Amino acid sequence: MSVKSAEDRIWTIPNALSLARLLGVPVFLWLVLGPRADGWAILLLALAGASDWLDGKLARAWNQTSRLGRLLDPLADRLYILATLFGLAAREIIPWWLALAIPLRDLLLVVIVPPILRRLGYGPALPVHFLGKAATANLLYAFPLLFLASHTGWYADPARIVGWAFAIWGTGLYWWAGVLYVVQVRQLVKGAKSP
Template sequence: MAGERSGEIGSEVWTIPNILSMLRLALVPVFLVYIVLGDYVVALVVLVVASLTDLLDGFLARRLGQITRLGQLLDPAADRLYIFAALVGLAAQQLVPWWIVVIIVARDVFLLILGVVLANHGFGPLPVHQLGKVATFALFFGLPVIMLGLAFPTIAPVSEPIGWAITLWGAFLYWWAGIIYAIETSRVIRIPRVADDSRSDTLGQGG
């Protein structure tokens, strides 16, 4: 329990929150299979279970002081995998266009490139921006609302327009957050160069 109370991040692997996150990841292929099979009711049930474990592992991590580096990696990874699984599964059924899959995946590839640039300059990943969290939530909420209309056709006239509106807004915010990360990356990688330039100027004046 020292992790939460001391403000430190643990390196443990087999904590209760991490096991829940692993279970959540293990359900991703199950979720995808049911989408591809067109059984949207079961797919939604799997997604609800995964969402509940997401809430539970976050609560337990804070409550038990079991915040770990592994947990910080697993949690956002699971969110993205569920979004990708929903997009790919629905696109494979020709229920959503492939261009939206490309837009979402391209943004994460873009962030991966930014991470490589930061690493090459000796920096770790940037802190998660609040806008990025909102965008992820919008996608994680909008796609299931679209699926809800597929599972229960009687509510489709209401759920699908709402789901699409939230999903498209989420995609826009997803890239907006990506641009903010790019600007911040550009600012961060210039810091050591500025320091080196000022240091060389000082040395030149002294000589």
């Protein structure tokens, strides 16, 4: 099998896991905003986080990386983050400024980066780097803890402290990763201009 055909694969286990994560986003939102079934919502969020780790691990271990997977995986992450931010803010668990700070970074990157990359002949996005993955991991740890912190019980105060720590670190790392993406694009532009 050639490298090109391997990159074009659609039906792989990692892609199926990413697709299942995508299909879970509306279910998650319904659980949070409809019946307010936080236990089920947290479980779904935890499963999404575990499948995010697993699909990357399997893709590398089984040589099933693909173009589609490189699009689906970060798309599923972003949609879970947006859905969770919206759900937490709508339920007044987090302030709206936090719910807007993270998508604002993505919006700025979508406006700035893809047109420049297309002009230079690159794909629609740069590869995800470790800092972006660390930011996403911090946020995905923060959200279930912040849901738990909104309840009463012995776990609420520890969940609030640790959840806010992850949320603040995750937001900071998310913006830092965004700055690094812009720096990468500037380096590509400089490289394209040099003879």
